[in-house]
Amino acid sequence: AQRVTQPEKLLSVFKGAPVELKCNYSYSGSPELFWYVQYSRQRLQLLLRHISRESIKGFTADLNKGETSFHLKKPFAQEEDSAMYYCATFQGAQKLVFGQGTRLTINP
Amino acid sequence: DAGVIQSPRHEVTEMGQEVTLRCKPISGHNSLFWYRQTMMRGLELLIYFNNNVPIDDSGMPEDRFSAKMPNASFSTLKIQPSEPRDSAVYFCASSIGTVNQPQHFGDGTRLSIL
Numbered sequence: 401a402q403r404v405t406q407p408e409k410l411l412s413v414f415k416g417a418p419v420e421l422k423c424n425y426s427y428s429g430s431p432e433l434f435w436y437v438q439y440s441r442q443r444l445q446l447l448l449r450h451i452s453r454e455s456i457k458g459f460t461a462d463l464n465k466g467e468t469s470f471h472l473k474k475p476f477a478q479e480e481d482s483a484m485y486y487c488a489t490f491q492g493a494q495k496l497v498f499g500q501g502t503r504l505t506i507n508p
Numbered sequence: 509d510a511g512v513i514q515s516p517r518h519e520v521t522e523m524g525q526e527v528t529l530r531c532k533p534i535s536g537h538n539s540l541f542w543y544r545q546t547m548m549r550g551l552e553l554l555i556y557f558n559n560n561v562p563i564d565d566s567g568m569p570e571d572r573f574s575a576k577m578p579n580a581s582f583s584t585l586k587i588q589p590s591e592p593r594d595s596a597v598y599f600c601a602s603s604i605g606t607v608n609q610p611q612h613f614g615d616g617t618r619l620s621i622l
Contacts, residue, residue, distance in 0.1 A: 497553070
């Protein structure tokens, strides 16, 4: 079954430093991958999907099929980036499965 | 568009009581999902509906949990009887019901069973 793994439960970086949140997937075909963000006590919001190849709030994510990864990156972290980040993929046509999440803390 | 609307936002009740969580999906979305979020297990899909029909309820933990979608604009998740281990944040999400479309989440219901 398709699944995603986020190896880091917690990640702490200083403001202005680069950020990389790791996500690895297991899927033999062409996966559909997403990053969702959850700010403190708020709803999950779609941040990125890999087919869009866009940059949202300065974040980008590139699908690396060789490494089966979809890491989320931002060159210069801001305090408002502190949140919970979830990588997700589809298991079947509509069943979205999430990684365990990474709590990102940006220190001033 | 108000997005996915869930009620109540918070619920505190004693164990053994019936709990009903409500969700209104985004208009025009024909797929609806119920998730549970806990510190220990993260986000888990409980059940989802397409065109008001339950498609996959394999994530429903046990018979105490039930979900219905009587029409395209309303769904309920019921727990009866409730137990302290049911304490979690329950999210509802909806999407356009074609393949691989992103899901849009509600604000969640924070449930505490004493």
